[in-house]
Amino acid sequence: MRGNLFAVAVDLVVLTVRDGVLCVLLRERSAKPFAGELALPGGFVQGREDLLDAAGRELAETGLAIQGHHLEQLAGYAAPDRDPRGRVLTVGHLALVPDLPEPPGEGAWWPVVKVDALAFDHLQILADGVERARAKLEYTTLAAAFCPPEFTISQLRRVYEAVWDASPDPRNFSRKVTNTPGFLEPTGTKVSGGRGRPGQLFRRGPATALHPPMLRDAPPARQMLGT
Amino acid sequence: MRGNLFAVAVDLVVLTVRDGVLCVLLRERSAKPFAGELALPGGFVQGREDLLDAAGRELAETGLAIQGHHLEQLAGYAAPDRDPRGRVLTVGHLALVPDLPEPPGEGAWWPVVKVDALAFDHLQILADGVERARAKLEYTTLAAAFCPPEFTISQLRRVYEAVWDASPDPRNFSRKVTNTPGFLEPTGTKVSGGRGRPGQLFRRGPATALHPPMLRDAPPARQMLGT
DNA sequence: GCAAAAGTGTTTGAATTACACCCATGT
DNA sequence: ACATGGGTGTAATTCAAACACTTTTGC
Numbered sequence: 031m032r033g034n035l036f037a038v039a040v041d042l043v044v045l046t047v048r049d050g051v052l053c054v055l056l057r058e059r060s061a062k063p064f065a066g067e068l069a070l071p072g073g074f075v076q077g078r079e080d081l082l083d084a085a086g087r088e089l090a091e092t093g094l095a096i097q098g099h100h101l102e103q104l105a106g107y108a109a110p111d112r113d114p115r116g117r118v119l120t121v122g123h124l125a126l127v128p129d130l131p132e133p134p135g136e137g138a139w140w141p142v143v144k145v146d147a148l149a150f151d152h153l154q155i156l157a158d159g160v161e162r163a164r165a166k167l168e169y170t171t172l173a174a175a176f177c178p179p180e181f182t183i184s185q186l187r188r189v190y191e192a193v194w195d196a197s198p199d200p201r202n203f204s205r206k207v208t209n210t211p212g213f214l215e216p217t218g219t220k221v222s223g224g225r226g227r228p229g230q231l232f233r234r235g236p237a238t239a240l241h242p243p244m245l246r247d248a249p250p251a252r253q254m255l256g257t
Numbered sequence: 258m259r260g261n262l263f264a265v266a267v268d269l270v271v272l273t274v275r276d277g278v279l280c281v282l283l284r285e286r287s288a289k290p291f292a293g294e295l296a297l298p299g300g301f302v303q304g305r306e307d308l309l310d311a312a313g314r315e316l317a318e319t320g321l322a323i324q325g326h327h328l329e330q331l332a333g334y335a336a337p338d339r340d341p342r343g344r345v346l347t348v349g350h351l352a353l354v355p356d357l358p359e360p361p362g363e364g365a366w367w368p369v370v371k372v373d374a375l376a377f378d379h380l381q382i383l384a385d386g387v388e389r390a391r392a393k394l395e396y397t398t399l400a401a402a403f404c405p406p407e408f409t410i411s412q413l414r415r416v417y418e419a420v421w422d423a424s425p426d427p428r429n430f431s432r433k434v435t436n437t438p439g440f441l442e443p444t445g446t447k448v449s450g451g452r453g454r455p456g457q458l459f460r461r462g463p464a465t466a467l468h469p470p471m472l473r474d475a476p477p478a479r480q481m482l483g484t
Numbered sequence: 485g486c487a488a489a490a491g492t493g494t495t496t497g498a499a500t501t502a503c504a505c506c507c508a509t510g511t
Numbered sequence: 512a513c514a515t516g517g518g519t520g521t522a523a524t525t526c527a528a529a530c531a532c533t534t535t536t537g538c
Contacts, residue, residue, distance in 0.1 A: 032301050032303070033266070033301025033303055034265070034301075034302065034304070035263065036262065036263050036264075036265045036302075037262060037263075038260065038335065039260070074260025074261075075260055075263075075335070076260055077261070078337040080335060080336050081333055081335045103332055103333065105330055105332070106333040106346075106348045107308075108307060108348075109307050110307065119265055119346065121333045184517080199501075199502075199503090200516085200517080201517085201518070201519080202500070202501070204517080204519095206499095206500090222509090224510090224515090224516080225509075225510060225511090226508080226509065226510080226515040226517065227507060227508040227509055227517045227518080228508070228509065228516090229516080229517055230517085230518095242472065245469065411489075411490080426527095426529075426530090427489085427490080427491090428491070428492080428529095428530085429527070429528065429529080432492090433527085450537095451488090451536085451537085452488050452489065452536075452538085453489025453535075453536060453537075454488080454489050454490045454491080454534065454536050455489085455490080455536065456490055457490085457491095469526075469527095
């Protein structure tokens, strides 16, 4: 077999919404290279793992409960000088988790807008992950992946507000999501305790696509790989 | 560095539209493994190449002129048993080219619907590439990448028909694409020679996104033949 | 003339928007 | 009572689907 040999890693863009702000899970590196700098969680593919298996293992190792979280591949990154140790290809992954009460075992949540420097090419991977999440909220029901198992329409709307930095009309938003078959399944119970009229609680439905899509106001300059 | 070492390859899903049929470029493998079987063109990443560089080199090696063709990354594939020689990760890429008069140097065009077996996991990569192309036609101006530098609206519409297996209304389609700023730039000349009224010739414009998107209809219902 | 393709005009209906307005709860 | 958030009603508007109709070419 011709060609170089590569070490292969997986890196994770773990996103959540905390207090209305889109946040990403970052770890401070303890080892060289880039010791002391912030980086995405990740690590090398081990044994006979497939990529998604390795990403799931790394997600579990962050201390986040793995059950039911959305996890998908983003893209491969293999610039020849991206790692000073040698030829390392990393496959970025995107994970979406609800705002969990317990903080993750290692690492901390950082508001995405405040992140301006990361180790390796992780800033690019983060940008690609955020853009993927933004785009997917348009035409899929993925926003519910940011919510706990039971949630109100307000919580779901706050996900859109945080990820898109836009404010859809609450009344029209409510109609839109409830009129999409399979997006939300009513639990019959109402939330209690908050201010104002209690809202109904929903679970995620089986639908995965959103037809017609929920359009962002501002024309999105979609980032396209390879252009 | 812990973790296994991988050979890293790039594979290409090169799509074009020939006589109204979506086709993919396939090569017959001469070497083992899978000698004699059909496979996507591709090869190992060499020297200090980045992934897109390697994919561009492989595209050039097929005999297709490389200038101006669309090329983007699809995804990484690294199932532990995908290559009997050992641990090989491949990064699938999608290339869109116009229907060139000269056939490619190596390989041949195959209608996508007739491809039912390929070496390695290339059938999966092909499926992912076709689905990516289908989806991108909805919300980008990428269909023009299947057309020569100057083309008519009919040619562009035939791209949608071939890729989607649907038949948008020619009149509404024409209005849609001409009303999207930056999609098409008129050349001022008309095509000559065909049957019927000659159409205007256009070039690709600078726009990359399509707002609002061109929505695919309901699931495809093929017209019965011989009625 | 006739068929074929390009292109315009118009009607209809679906979906989004922007509100006015009422409902249910905590303080 | 009043503020706060949940939710329905409805008119204006925008957009796309459907299709009648005209224009321009080859045969």
